[in-house]
Amino acid sequence: MVQTKKVNNHLQLIIPDDWDGLTIEQLLKEVWQLPKKRIHQLRMDKAIGMNERIVPFSEVIHSGDCMLIENIFNEHHANFSRTKKDIQFLYEDDFLLIANKPAGILTHPNTRDETNTLTNGIVSYLQEKNERGKVQHVHRLDKDTSGAILFAKSSFVGSILDRMLEERRIKRTYTAVVHGKFEKMRGTIQAPIGRNRHHPTRRRVSKNGQDAITHYQVISFDARNNQSQILCRLDTGRTHQIRVHLSHIGHPLLGDVLYGGQPVFYRQALHAKYLSFTHPLTLEKVQVEASYLDDFPDLLGEK
Template identity: 55%
Template sequence: MMINFEKKGEWLVMSIPPVWEGLTPEQLFQEVWKAPKKQTHFIRMNKEMLINGKSDLWTHNLTKGDCIRLKLFQEEDFGVTPSYMDVDILFEDELMLVVNKPPGIDTHPNSPGQTNTIANGIAFYLQANGEHCPVKHIHRLDRDTSGVILFAKNSFAGAILDRMLQERNIKRTYTAIVHGIMQKKKGKIDAPIGRDRHHPTRRRVSPNGQKAVTRFEVTETNKKNNTTIVRCQLDTGRTHQIRVHFSHIGHPLVGDLLYGGKPSYHRQALHAAKLEFVHPFTLEKLSISAPHPW
């Protein structure tokens, strides 16, 4: 089942589908979207949610076909400086977009004045299309990792997507080339990750670190180059997680000099290949892929 919505000025307009029938708007916000209480309170107090044109029906049961309006599209600052670059858009609607990040570029500015990140490029793209909304990344990729990144176009959608990621309802699939021929064809690496006291950016497996779980499956082996291509899925999203975990089991990523890889590839051989999740407003099952660079 898929629900259609449309943007009308500052408002998102949609009809209540059968699956939400019988819920109150309160339940829709709290139990279905799991929106933050502070945002829900703000929307309620400022009458930015209307059911059939009325703002006082928060505890009334919804019926199929009721018209819900949410004021989500006020003009806001991008949060970053728009800067032209060629942005590869894989999916877009009024609430979110997914881009294919090239390697060698940061996800977002790490210092004041930095303008050469994918977030700056998205801000320019939105500005050129007449949209003025915050550029909010839902997750990030390392500078030298390529592939899919999800961005929200407003704080309400961003908060819902953040919660979905936190609850593992956004499935992320990566591919990596690692050194050595892996004997185990499928499994999981469950090893906590913490900071390395001896290096400003490196992480390491540490008993006092945060829980980190990586599931993997071998997709191809190359005996000539002594490498293995693995497909990975993250149960957690720790900094450098895949890189640390494969280095820990003796199979560092090709090109990953920070974690013991050899410079036989021009960067760490890691690619965010696919995102899968159910769109929180349309209920469409989305599967968005970025083509492999190798």
């Protein structure tokens, strides 16, 4: 574990054994993999100090050294309207938080007129605590999908988490209830996904689309209703990926009428159940489980 804390608008941390012998440049570029523009700005601002002195980025750091990165949190929240919401938080510290999104609201506004979103609610929550920073969602959930979403509290941390997501170091596992019985108890769907030119929001499997990989495992089957409950783990994060892939193999989600599901549930039966990753600053293992916030059709225990 790395000792870290927020000091006013600055980030202070004690260098752990794992980083002993690195240069500041290596920490920023190879460990945190910050964008070149961000590293350049930190250099120009002389924003990094070691043991209470400003040092060049070629400085070698040692276990026990005290690093201070200035003004990481000296950002204003984006121009989001404050919308007070009752949000269930699954994890929170000075640097990031994980919220349990209910179905029926957007992750973030797409226009200034949209104010009833999860991001608006989080901005309101942080402003009430007098926390500065830039709220940044690391991934998204569809409006009618519920569950765990990761947010950064600054663009600095957001940059690190974005790269971790790209490199599949943030593990997301969903539970879904679908029509039909699977032939295999587990499998992988690897099929590229692209836009449907005949529908403004629908996606489809297309040879010219982006690579998309979904792993699934059957955990329960309800023979009476011919429904299966599965766990899905994503290697990629394409729009509507799980919905498109499951429909493609003949198992659309309950309630997902856009992709062939029957309206036996008021929304698509998809919930982001588990989220796990190594905290980029403290190096602690973060694992959360998001409870259902509605009457999700859980088939656990049914055969």
